[in-house]
Amino acid sequence: MPNDLLKGKKGIIFGALNEMSIAWKVAEKSYEQGAEFLLTNTPVSMRLGTIDELAAKCNTEVIPADATSDEDLENLVIKAVEKYGKLDFVLHSIGMSPNVRKKLTYDNLNYDFYHKTLDISALSFHKVIAILKKHDAMKEWGSIVALSYVAAQRTLYGYNDMADAKALLESIARSFGYIYGREKKVRINTISQSPTLTTAGSGVKGIDGLMDFTDRMSPLGNATAEECADYCITLFSDLTKKVTMQNLYHDGGFSSMGMSLKAMTQYEKSFDSPDGD
Ligand SMILES: NC(=O)c1ccc[n+]([C@@H]2O[C@H](COP(=O)([O-])OP(=O)(O)OC[C@H]3O[C@@H](n4cnc5c(N)ncnc54)[C@H](O)[C@@H]3O)[C@@H](O)[C@H]2O)c1
Numbered sequence: 001m002p003n004d005l006l007k008g009k010k011g012i013i014f015g016a017l018n019e020m021s022i023a024w025k026v027a028e029k030s031y032e033q034g035a036e037f038l039l040t041n042t043p044v045s046m047r048l049g050t051i052d053e054l055a056a057k058c059n060t061e062v063i064p065a066d067a068t069s070d071e072d073l074e075n076l077v078i079k080a081v082e083k084y085g086k087l088d089f090v091l092h093s094i095g096m097s098p099n100v101r102k103k104l105t106y107d108n109l110n111y112d113f114y115h116k117t118l119d120i121s122a123l124s125f126h127k128v129i130a131i132l133k134k135h136d137a138m139k140e141w142g143s144i145v146a147l148s149y150v151a152a153q154r155t156l157y158g159y160n161d162m163a164d165a166k167a168l169l170e171s172i173a174r175s176f177g178y179i180y181g182r183e184k185k186v187r188i189n190t191i192s193q194s195p196t197l198t199t200a201g202s203g204v205k206g207i208d209g210l211m212d213f214t215d216r217m218s219p220l221g222n223a224t225a226e227e228c229a230d231y232c233i234t235l236f237s238d239l240t241k242k243v244t245m246q247n248l249y250h251d252g253g254f255s256s257m258g259m260s261l262k263a264m265t266q267y268e269k270s271f272d273s274p275d276g277d
Pocket of ligand 1: 014015016017018020021022023041042045065066067068092093094095096120147148149192193194195196197198199200201202
């Protein structure tokens, strides 16, 4: 649906690993809408994934950066500004928990891993914004977006220390959104996306059951990665200039549900079974 919503806009997209990645879809749609951008990921993810294919498709290049490294981020931002001048949009689509990977439960976390979870999945957002600001790299009315999950507000089995990282991520959007908005009119938001089958998503314990549950509980059903990318485009565009410091749910209504008709019917059925009481 190309209609030049981002024509002339320049940006950086973090976090495209492979074609399942939400950032991959955002890159494809941003390109379709006329944007130009750099792609970035860690050197390891660049080797393991297929980001070079995406770069070729979007007529751009990949600048490696570990989002926890000030040095890498400085290099990336300097290169982006050299190439494009000031930027209109930045997507932070980064998440990783070594505790989830190692299947350690929340009551038995490894604290070194916990630090890594917070560093990669949340503090990196602060660093990205701080380095953009230090280099005065964003245009007025520019837009910075990160991806979050409802586990920041509500407890969902298996999401583990990523829930804490998302709570911090959303708070950073508010705290920095105030400062960057006040000083430079840059907006900062998080999108709280439905569970989505990606490499990071597949790491969450019971992801299939969770996706089925949220899909049935949401009046509009789960939002796909493509739909999430569409929402990101609106936030990068000039159509949302006064939206900032928000955590925006993009989840088919799940976050506002308590009990649905489907869930009630299923719940009542469970009492009809011979073991129900
Ligand atoms: N998949 C879901 O169910 C879901 C739901 C809500 C929010 N999100 C969020 O969406 C974002 C993107 O995840 P995804 O689902 O597309 O999975 P994904 O695995 O495709 O993307 C995660 C990305 O983080 C990158 N990354 C990890 N460590 C990094 C580091 N140190 N520096 C730079 N990049 C690093 C990975 O290389 C990868 O590209 C994450 O913030 C995730 O928490 C995902």
